[in-house]
Amino acid sequence: GEDVEQSLFLSVREGDSSVINCTYTDSSSTYLYWYKQEPGAGLQLLTYIFSNMDMKQDQRLTVLLNKKDKHLSLRIADTQTGDSAIYFCAERWNNNDMRFGAGTRLTVKP
Amino acid sequence: ETGVTQTPRHLVMGMTNKKSLKCEQHLGHNAMYWYKQSAKKPLELMFVYSLEERVENNSVPSRFSPECPNSSHLFLHLHTLQPEDSALYLCASSQDMGPGELFFGEGSRLTVL
Numbered sequence: 001g002e003d004v005e006q007s008l009f010l011s012v013r014e015g016d017s018s019v020i021n022c023t024y025t026d027s028s029s030t031y032l033y034w035y036k037q038e039p040g041a042g043l044q045l046l047t048y049i050f051s052n053m054d055m056k057q058d059q060r061l062t063v064l065l066n067k068k069d070k071h072l073s074l075r076i077a078d079t080q081t082g083d084s085a086i087y088f089c090a091e092r093w094n095n096n097d098m099r100f101g102a103g104t105r106l107t108v109k110p
Numbered sequence: 111e112t113g114v115t116q117t118p119r120h121l122v123m124g125m126t127n128k129k130s131l132k133c134e135q136h137l138g139h140n141a142m143y144w145y146k147q148s149a150k151k152p153l154e155l156m157f158v159y160s161l162e163e164r165v166e167n168n169s170v171p172s173r174f175s176p177e178c179p180n181s182s183h184l185f186l187h188l189h190t191l192q193p194e195d196s197a198l199y200l201c202a203s204s205q206d207m208g209p210g211e212l213f214f215g216e217g218s219r220l221t222v223l
Contacts, residue, residue, distance in 0.1 A: 088153070
């Protein structure tokens with residue numbers, strides 16, 4: 001497909017792990033990103049992964065990349081209420097543009 | 111000062127008005143971007159400027175007119191907009207246009223009546 005696809009909603013309990021999935025479009029994309037948008041704010045880069053990597057871990061965040069299936073996931077361990085936000089998957093597919101998914105709204109319940 | 115600052119944060123305008131959105135970055139970056147974020151579509155790139163020259167215009171209607179007077183400032187001039195142009199307009203900057211991180215402003219929420 002031509003769109004970066006993400007499920008729109010995810011709800012988890014505080015302390016559980018969250019997994020947000022994304023399917024991107026271009027197998028030649030060099031960088032893949034996860035951005036976080038809190039209410040009333042712009043997008044903030046959480047982490048990114050280069051396409052020759054399978055996994056990247058950064059504290060509570062784990063990014064998994066399956067190039068064959070063009071599938072990217074973000075796992076948040078020990079999810080906190082402060083993690084409630086919209087998470088955007090994005091691919092850089094040429095030097096001028098990044099293609100974003102529609103965003104997954106993560107709700108963390110106490 | 112924050113990295114990327116956008117003003118105004120909220121704007122309500124009629125279809126016959128002319129207004130401008132302003133973006134300022136304090137990061138020393140040389141590329142700046144306008145994105146549109148609406149409820150119905152993913153983030154859409156509108157314009158890209160690198161070293162104050164426009165390098166990308168993704169078929170944006172002429173009622174949106176960008177201006178980049180220097181590498182720190184970016185404007186989006188608006189005139190005769192339509193209600194469907196109501197959206198959050200996000201400015202971003204980066205160092206070069208390569209794989210580096212985009213730094214976003216908090217956005218200008220535009221409502222067209």
